[in-house]
Amino acid sequence: MSEIIETEAGAARITWHRAKRPKFVLAVSHGAGGGIEARDLTALAEVLPGHGVTVARVEQPWRVAGKKMAPAPKTLDVGWRGIWAAVSEPGLPVISGGRSAGARVACRTATELGAAAVLALAFPLHPPGKPEKSRAEELLGAGVPTLVVQGGNDPWGKPQEFPAGEYELVEVPYGDHGFAVPKRAEIGQDQAVAIITDAVVKWTGSLE
Secondary structure, three states, rough: OEEEEEEEEEEEEEEEEOOOOOOOOEEOOOOOOOOOOOOOHHHHHHHHHHOOOOEEEEEEEEHOOOOOOOOOOHHHHHHHHHHHHHHHHHHOOEEEEEEEEHHHHHHHHHHHHHOEEEEEEEOOOOOOOOOOOHHHHHHHHHOOOEEEEEOOOOOOHHHHOOOOOOEEEEEOOOOOOOOOOOOOOOHHHHHHHHHHHHHHHHHHHHHH
16 A cells, blocks of 8 residues: 655655554655665665554655656755655554665664664775775664664675664675675575564564
């Protein structure tokens, strides 16, 4: 089921994947270069409802409007604030999540919105080749339990580049920024996706 939510940044869309006996809502958004059909977001929407987590895949207003370029971070935050009442409506604790740019939004707004936790998929620690332009302070400032799932070969930040902090980090071996693994890898694509879903299932279970 999908619904349109009007925000100050324009109309956003929420696609719901409901658990029968939910304990949490995971509100999760896409990155700056793709939509909610990303392999990690699709897999979580398929798996988590069976483990007591309702998934709300959120399309930011710029995607709903058919634009190809994401707006400035502040505008992304406005759109995220605008959908929060809708994802909170079931009356359950809400895990704020996203991939790439969406992960940054989740971290920046978590404390303000009262998120129970943050799920950061493919957190863009820095632009490729520019480690000096770190966004670590956004991740470290989330202020709530946080899980980072990162590809082992992500040019936006490899797991070993992440600073110490109050968060958990799970590596997807060989994975790039979209968690794609090369054919020469020791694990297949299905295994890579399973690492993501297994980690999130275990982590959400630990939040109860």
